[in-house]
Each structure stands twice: as structure tokens, then as C-alpha cells.
Amino acid sequence: MxxxxxxxxxxxxxxxxxxxxxxxxxxxxxxxxxxxxxxxxxxxxxxxxxxxxxxxxxxxxxxxxxxxADRPLHLIGPKYYLFWWRVLTLLLATVPACAFVGVAIGKAVAGEGIGAMIGEGIATALSAIVHVSFWTTLVFVILERTGSESTSKWDVDQLPQEPGRGAGRGDLIGSLVMLAIFAAALLWDRFRGVTVVDGEAISVIDHALWPWWMSVVLVLMLAEGAIAIAVYARGSWSTGLAVINTAVALCTASLFLTLLGRGMLFAPEFVHAVFARNGVDSGALAVLAVLTGVAVAGIAAWDIIDGWMKARRTAIAG
Structure with a gap:
């Protein structure tokens, strides 16, 4: 309804x-x-x-x-407080992450190690947080002190839609279909190859990871499917399911990042045929590895956050 x-x-x-x-x-x-x-x-x-x-x-x-809640909105002033908070929240959710990724890519191109990439990335992200917070707040302080009119006016059309709890049949089917497609892609890559070079199909994932490493991946995927079924059977998310989902997501991300960091994820013949043979240097390959790692970490982070948000909505709705 x-x-x-x-x-x-x-x-x-x-x-x-x-x-x-x-x-x-x-x-x-x-x-x-x-x-x-x-x-x-x-x-x-x-x-x-x-x-x-x-x-x-x-x-x-x-x-x-x-x-x-008896929580006065007086940091800047009630006229601008909510507008300031929404702008600051949006900027803090995007700018530091972009700064981290940019520095990590730069360090990878320069041929520096993973420690330098992470250390410099974190330092830059923290600096971005400080600058974004300071300059954004300063702008709104100036607006407040100069008496400028606020352009942010609330009306009922801005109300968010009633959030879902991730418990519908559509959510279950979508989750299971995506897991099935990913599992089928892994198996197809192993036995047939998903990339065609000079008329020959080659695998993207290194065959040396079969059967043990990839078996762990498939088990983690089964765990994700079991979580989706449990959410549907219960009718909503719970704190316990969010904890289990977090553990599974962290294990999956850790496994892929470990393989990526050790240079074990991609098949050597794939790297040679698609990149090295076409003149792509090691710096570009490092950028590809960083972007792949960021994508893996981002998907895991979104999966974790989404589970906890839905669990919280369930608790609020009672």
C-alpha cells in the first residue's frame, strides 16, 4: 500500500x-x-x-x-542550520572519498607501494574533511551575519518516500538472480572463458584459484543468498541479520582484495593478451588494480550500510 x-x-x-x-x-x-x-x-x-x-x-x-528532542538548532542559527547541515553532509559523503581515490591512483601510477597509497590517501581524506567542514561553515556564517535571504524553503513535496525494509518478494528474487548470474559467470569463465582474443576464449580469473579459493567465494555467495531468504521469511531485517551480512561482506571483500594485492586474481594470459600485448605499461595496470579494489570495497561498504539502514528502519517502525 x-x-x-x-x-x-x-x-x-x-x-x-x-x-x-x-x-x-x-x-x-x-x-x-x-x-x-x-x-x-x-x-x-x-x-x-x-x-x-x-x-x-x-x-x-x-x-x-x-x-x-529539546535539541536547539543554534550552531549557526535556526534560519540556516538545516540547510547548512544537509550541504555539509552531502559534501562530507563525497569529497573525502574522491580525494582518497585520486591520491591512491596517483601513488599507483608513481609506482609506490600499497602502504604509501593508503597512508597518503587517508591523510588527504582527513585534510579534505577539515577543509570542507571549515569553508562550508564559514560560508553559512557569512550568510547569517550579512542577513542574506535563505533560498531553501521546505514544502511537503520534499518528504522522502516511505523507506523499504528489503523484505519483499521482489528484493528476494532480485538478490537471488544477481547471485546466480555472478556464480554462472564465474563457472563460465572457468570452463569456457569470457574474453575472446584472436578468436580464442580466455579466462579472466586465474585458473590457479580453482578449486579452493573460488569454492570459498561460492560458499560466501550461498551465505548471501541465505541472508536474503532469511530476511524474506522474517518479513524484515534485524540487528542479527545485519551483523551476519556485515561479516559475510567483509570476508568477501577481504578475499578479493587479498588476491588483488598479491597479483593472483587475474589470469596471466588475460593480462598479457588484453594489456601487455597492446602496450599498456605497469602504471596503467596499477591504476586498474586500484580501481578494481575501490569497486570491491565500495560494493562491500554499500552492502553493509544498506543492511544496517534497513535494520534501523525496522526498529523505528516497531
Whole structure:
């Protein structure tokens, strides 16, 4: 069933509150909003229009939640606080990660070791966090002190959709199909080869990893499938399932990153035929390895974060 504007507004409000306040505030908002809508409807206002008007009068859910939690928005000032926080959060979620990847690629091209890549990358990412936080805050302090008008005005169309819990049949089928495709690709690569060079099919993954290393990969994939089935059977994510999912994702990422770091992941004949024979130097191959590692780490991080977010939504919804 599609969530109403009221459902979305209440969810957007209570998810910002401490656990002990969420049920009480949810019940209070449901009652007060329903009463306000009924009062407008009795005066002849259409229900949909009355609902939008009531929610608009209540204002930004983040500001309302701050009032319930007795958490004043005074770091910069209530006029700009929420806009500043959203901009800063977006920048901190993207800029340091891009800085880390850029430095790591540069160190790889320069032929430096993995230690230098990680160390310089982390130092640059921390520096980016400091600069982004300082300069973004400074801009908003200037806007606040000069009395500039805020261009960020909240309305009900900005309400987020009711978040899913990853427990639907579509989620289960999608997860199992993706795992099946990946497993089939690994087996096809092993026995037939997925890359064709000069009319001959060659494997991307080194045959030396079979059967033991790749058997571990397939077992981890079965574990991912079992988690998806458990989520569907339970009807939602839980803290326990999020913990198991985290462990499986970390094991999978660690295995691939270890093989990549030792130069064991890609088949030598594949590297020679596709790269070395075409004049690609070792620096470019190092960049490819770094990008592959970043992709593996990024997929694992997203899988972990997604599981914990869905578990938290389940806890909030009660």
C-alpha cells in the first residue's frame, strides 16, 4: 500500500528522535494531524488539500523533531542550520572519498607501494574533511551575519518516500538472480572463458584459484543468498541479520582484495593478451588494480550500510 503524505511526514520526523521518544511522538502526531485534517474537512476543504495544508503548517520534519528532542538548532542559527547541515553532509559523503581515490591512483601510477597509497590517501581524506567542514561553515556564517535571504524553503513535496525494509518478494528474487548470474559467470569463465582474443576464449580469473579459493567465494555467495531468504521469511531485517551480512561482506571483500594485492586474481594470459600485448605499461595496470579494489570495497561498504539502514528502519517502525 502506498504511504500517505502523513505517513511519510511522521516517519521523517520520528527517525530523527531517540528510540525512547519515537512511539510516543508517532502516536501524538498521528492524532494531532488527523484532528487538524478533520477540522479543515468539516469546513468544506477537500481532504487532500487539507492534509497538505496541515503538514505545511507543521513545517520541516527535522525542525519539528529538534523541538520534540529539546535539541536547539543554534550552531549557526535556526534560519540556516538545516540547510547548512544537509550541504555539509552531502559534501562530507563525497569529497573525502574522491580525494582518497585520486591520491591512491596517483601513488599507483608513481609506482609506490600499497602502504604509501593508503597512508597518503587517508591523510588527504582527513585534510579534505577539515577543509570542507571549515569553508562550508564559514560560508553559512557569512550568510547569517550579512542577513542574506535563505533560498531553501521546505514544502511537503520534499518528504522522502516511505523507506523499504528489503523484505519483499521482489528484493528476494532480485538478490537471488544477481547471485546466480555472478556464480554462472564465474563457472563460465572457468570452463569456457569470457574474453575472446584472436578468436580464442580466455579466462579472466586465474585458473590457479580453482578449486579452493573460488569454492570459498561460492560458499560466501550461498551465505548471501541465505541472508536474503532469511530476511524474506522474517518479513524484515534485524540487528542479527545485519551483523551476519556485515561479516559475510567483509570476508568477501577481504578475499578479493587479498588476491588483488598479491597479483593472483587475474589470469596471466588475460593480462598479457588484453594489456601487455597492446602496450599498456605497469602504471596503467596499477591504476586498474586500484580501481578494481575501490569497486570491491565500495560494493562491500554499500552492502553493509544498506543492511544496517534497513535494520534501523525496522526498529523505528516497531
Amino acid at each position: 502506498t504511504a500517505t503524505l502523513t505517513d511519510r511526514y511522521i516517519t521523517a520526523t520520528v527517525r530523527r528522535l531517540p528510540q525512547q521518544l519515537q512511539t510516543e511522538v508517532r502516536d501524538e502526531l498521528q492524532t494531532s494531524i488527523a484532528d487538524a485534517i478533520d477540522a479543515r474537512a468539516e469546513q468544506g476543504e477537500p481532504l487532500e488539500q487539507a492534509e497538505r495544508a496541515v503538514l505545511t503548517d507543521l513545517g520541516d520534519p527535522a525542525a519539528l523533531a529538534a523541538g520534540y
